[in-house]
Amino acid sequence: MDDESRNAPMFNQSVEKGLAILAAFGSRNRRMSLSQIADTVGITRSSAQRIVFTLETLGYVTKDPHTRRYELANKVMEIGCNYLEANALIDSANPFLSAFNSNCDETVSLTEPCGTTMTYVASFTSRKHIVAHMAIGSRMPMYCTAAGRAYLSGLPEDEIRALLAESDLTPLTPHTLLDIDAITASVLEARARGYSTNFEEYYLGHLNVGAPVLNNSGRAIAAVHVVAPSSRWTRDDVIGRLAPMVLECAQSITNAVRAH
Known part of the structure; x- marks a missing residue:
């Protein structure tokens, strides 16, 4: 503000x-x-x-x-529950998130932007062991997460750089990118191929891939991402197997949003 x-x-x-x-x-x-x-x-x-x-x-x-x-x-949960119940995007997304979760048996989530962070608004958790659980309402930074970069990829470049400039660029792991130009390049690459990645930049042991949900104007309004623990997945498998799934899920949600 x-x-x-x-x-x-x-x-x-x-x-x-x-x-x-x-x-x-x-x-x-x-x-x-x-x-x-x-x-x-x-x-x-x-x-x-x-x-x-x-x-x-x-x-x-x-x-x-x-x-x-x-x-x-x-x-205090009443306020958050009222938001979730009134959010048409979540209703549209849940069937596709559930199907994605069943197909890969990993944790699949929908996040929405809030300032320079992404907020979890829906999540289907893996039945297998997970490294960390993010509750609904939890936030994570845009600059070093697959969901954040996926969302940023659906914005004009000047807005991408403005949000990154406002972010607290902290090295959360030894792999975290901190240079704005390098992060922007990663976001633009995600835009070109349709999905973003994050390999242990936010949380050690997490390999993530995400894709944006777009409105009728082609602007990002949310992001879908999946968490692939490094104990079960390689980077090549994440890109080869999970990236097509996350693209399909995000596109299905986008189509549902545009149909309303």
Whole structure:
């Protein structure tokens, strides 16, 4: 969000702070004291106290009476569930994702863009051992993932570079590409062949291939990707066997989206 929008008369800072408090909880901050909440969000303790009291009253956070620490209540899931239930793309994609998952018996997912990240909105998990599980709502960066590069491949080059410039280019593994020109070249190559790859750039042991879902204007709106553990797949097998499958799945979802 730019400063101009944040300083607009219609912008409500209390709502912003309330959402920031909810977003501050996670695997690293499962339970927090009032002071910790204030420090994490960057607001005063008195402001945090008023907002947390409101969130607690509404049922979005709960407080342990003994430790006096707060944690998220399951009511926050209502908002996410409402989004998933109202998302026509997910309804269109699920049959094709399920079929893809059955054909390859690996984890197949649909992600949508959110800033410089991709958010998991649907996933069919492999019945075999998986290295890591990404829950619905989890995010991953665009710059070093097959899903992110697949999505970027469906955008104009100036937008690709702008999103990469905004990204926190962190070396997540020894294989992570960090040079914007090199990443852009990888994205443009993905555009030319129809699918993107990520070989252990985001997570060691993961070989990924993805393809974009396009709207009627030919612009990417989401991405399909499959995770192939290196213990079961070689790079050549990923490209030779899984890439055609992910292309077919993404194209089927694209056709379904365009038909609505």
